[in-house]
Amino acid sequence: MICAAFVHINLKDVHYDNCRSRRTQPECPASLHRHTHGHDMKTSTANSLTLYTFAMSHYSEKIRWTLDHSHIPYREVRMTPVFHILPALRMGRRGQTTLPILQTPKRSIQDSTRILDWLIEHYGPLDVLPKTQLTQIRDVERRFDAIGKDVARFLYANSFGSADAHIIRLWTDYATPGQAAFIRRAYPLIRWAFKRKLSINPKRAALAQARITEVMDWLEAQLADGRTYLVGTHLTAADITAAALLAPIACPAQHPVYGEPLFAQSMAAAIAPWRHRAALQWVRRIYELHRGQFFSDLSSDQQAAKRSA
Numbered sequence: 001m002i003c004a005a006f007v008h009i010n011l012k013d014v015h016y017d018n019c020r021s022r023r024t025q026p027e028c029p030a031s032l033h034r035h036t037h038g039h040d041m042k043t044s045t046a047n048s049l050t051l052y053t054f055a056m057s058h059y060s061e062k063i064r065w066t067l068d069h070s071h072i073p074y075r076e077v078r079m080t081p082v083f084h085i086l087p088a089l090r091m092g093r094r095g096q097t098t099l100p101i102l103q104t105p106k107r108s109i110q111d112s113t114r115i116l117d118w119l120i121e122h123y124g125p126l127d128v129l130p131k132t133q134l135t136q137i138r139d140v141e142r143r144f145d146a147i148g149k150d151v152a153r154f155l156y157a158n159s160f161g162s163a164d165a166h167i168i169r170l171w172t173d174y175a176t177p178g179q180a181a182f183i184r185r186a187y188p189l190i191r192w193a194f195k196r197k198l199s200i201n202p203k204r205a206a207l208a209q210a211r212i213t214e215v216m217d218w219l220e221a222q223l224a225d226g227r228t229y230l231v232g233t234h235l236t237a238a239d240i241t242a243a244a245l246l247a248p249i250a251c252p253a254q255h256p257v258y259g260e261p262l263f264a265q266s267m268a269a270a271i272a273p274w275r276h277r278a279a280l281q282w283v284r285r286i287y288e289l290h291r292g293q294f295f296s297d298l299s300s301d302q303q304a305a306k307r308s309a
């Protein structure tokens with residue numbers, strides 16, 4: 001996310017069956033994705049995959065998108081920052097509190113890279129992770145994963161203090177009333193702890209900005225020959241990772257959190273230096289080409305609101 005770091009208790013959190021984030025339409029039809037050929041042998045496993053996420057987490061989006069694109073059925077449990085910590089520690093068993101975590105019938109896998117490894121092992125070969133280009137794809141994945149914290153640091157550095165109401169809303173979207181009340185009341189303390197954990201200060205924010213810019217430069221150099229996809233001729237986990245990790249800055253219309261006009265408005269000043277960069281236009285295009293389902297699921301009023309934003 002622009003993600004938080006802290007304790008979880010119960011999972012009132014909205015459950016989605018094969019459904020991307022839809023704060024406004026939680027009753028997503030479970031039939032959005034079906035099994036495809038090649039996954040038949042894992043049907044029983046597939047039926048019981050649960051993905052624990054934060055709606056706003058860019059690493060969670062990377063896995064959500066991979067699963068969606070690969071038509072692998074799963075249930076999504078959106079957690080509330082602070083209230084995720086205990087379950088994440090318990091499920092992950094690595095002393096880490098990060099999401100996403102994929103719960104399979106046999107074990108839970110924490111960390112998006114490890115989840116991709118597990119998917120390759122149990123569902124491979126996947127269209128987005130072709131064996132022949134795996135090394136290149138995973139190199140790109142590493143490059144973009146490495147700026148995940150910088151993206152969060154940069155955005156929070158530029159929104160704490162100026163967009164707190166919006167942050168509280170994002171942090172409480174999937175909370176129980178009790179959890180939401182706690183987050184609202186403890187927000188100053190949570191924000192302080194968060195700043196410490198992510199080292200959010202002007203110096204680190206400037207460094208984050210430089211590192212993000214560097215990755216955008218790299219991305220634009222790759223795209224200079226007019227290609228659409230970073231590796232090969234179709235969408236792979238390289239594109240998914242790059243687009244998902246930059247989505248908080250590119251604000252693609254199809255993204256359930258970062259596509260919201262309100263988010264883009266509250267971040268406009270922070271994002272301004274990069275607004276027209278080809279790298280971000282590419283992110284928006286990849287979302288448009290491959291992540292359109294969410295948009296078409298919205299009501300026509302919601303679509304109109306997004307278009308006019």
Ligand SMILES: N[C@@H](CCC(=O)N[C@@H](CS)C(=O)NCC(=O)O)C(=O)O
Binds near residue numbers: 002
């Ligand atoms: N390397 C991890 C990074 C995941 C990560 O940093 N997740 C953030 C959300 S974007 C998180 O869960 N932060 C909460 C915490 O650290 O407690 C991955 O690829 O999954």
